[in-house]
Amino acid sequence: MALEYMHVSAFTRIPGGGNSAGVICLPEWPTDEVLSGLARSIDLPVTAVIVETERGVELRWLSRAGSFVKSMCGHGTLAASLAMSLSKPDLRKFIFLTPGGPVEVERTEDDLFRLSLPRWDSTRCAHRWPELEEALGWVPTELLDAGRDVLAVFASEVDVRALHPDMVKLRQLGHRGFIATAPGNSFDCVSRFFCPTFGLGVDEDLATGSAHCAIAPFWAQRLGKSTLHALQASEAEAELVCEVGDTSVTVSAPAVLQSYERVSLQENAKR
Known part of the structure; x- marks a missing residue:
């Protein structure tokens, strides 16, 4: 099964600049082994995976090595936000359900994404x-x-x-x-x-x-x-x-689509 995914440049308006991430939208969650294989095949610093469920829009991130990111991934979330805006152009606000907690996203009039991330005090x-x-x-x-x-x-x-x-x-x-x-x-x-x-x-x-x-x-x-x-x-x-804020840090930044790519789910499921 060949999947299309987006190669996104985050924190920039220039394709190929900023920080790269892959984004895949799936109808349901495959096994962790399949997800890890996909991330290794895509071979970008982070791969963001989006699945719309009854709970809401779920988002998970994986590193290039295929390991799951559990705390927070700002540039993976920013890349996923661009993917959501491209698939649903009229959607201005939405929430990702992530391993690090819910992340509220707002797309501004000048096409920045405002991500409400958790506040970490030192x-x-x-x-x-x-x-x-x-x-x-x-x-x-x-x-x-x-x-x-x-x-x-x-x-x-x-x-x-x-x-x-x-x-x-x-x-x-x-x-x-x-x-x-x-x-x-x-x-x-x-x-x-x-x-x-x-x-x-x-x-x-x-x-x-x-x-x-x-x-x-x-x-x-x-x-x-x-x-x-x-x-x-x-x-x-x-x-x-x-x-x-008292409990959050809202980060505003742009992202741009670099390219569409294709990756084989069947091939990676065997890894």
């Missing part, structure tokens, strides 16, 4: 982490625990851009994401996201909506403002507008 680490400092190659001014991710705060945007982490050493620190962030020169904040153990097939994620679940609340409190213009200073240079 707590300051009581002690230094020399192994992380060695892996990053630079000593942060602050170190915070944001749950899934570790937040390393640096003095300037220049420091964040200059980082060349030792990914082998980062892998040895456990299955966590490592956020490097600082005040921005032209933005409220800048960041980079290192995730060598996440199975995305890349050591540094180019555009990470979920990382801003932690980044935005930290800088909102530090800067005394609830709306932030953030830059993920990766090779892709992703820009995000983040609105911080």
Whole structure:
């Protein structure tokens, strides 16, 4: 059985820019083994799978390695939002039921997608982490625990851009994401996201909506403002507008269709 799926560029209006994700819409959920095989075959950092059920529109994400993402995936959700808008052009608001909780989505008049993601507050680490400092190659001014991710705060945007982490050493620190962030020169904040153990097939994620679940609340409190213009200073240079609420972080960003592809469900079911 050949399936059509969308190859989407998230956090950009330029096909081939931003962060890539595959999106598949299915009539019902296949087995986890089939889904894992599809994700490995599609071979993009994230594959988003949408199934409309009696409960609502269910969304799951898988990494390039075929493992399930259970916390939150901003760029996979953004890609799925574009797929929904293309299949249902009159639909302006909808809710995805995800493993990380419901995500409300609104498509704006200028074709941005506003994703209501969960808010992740950070707590300051009581002690230094020399192994992380060695892996990053630079000593942060602050170190915070944001749950899934570790937040390393640096003095300037220049420091964040200059980082060349030792990914082998980062892998040895456990299955966590490592956020490097600082005040921005032209933005409220800048960041980079290192995730060598996440199975995305890349050591540094180019555009990470979920990382801003932690980044935005930290800088909102530090800067005394609830709306932030953030830059993920990766090779892709992703820009995000983040609105911080009591329990949520609303991320606004564009996405664009790069191409339609075809993948064999039967072939991957055998893997």
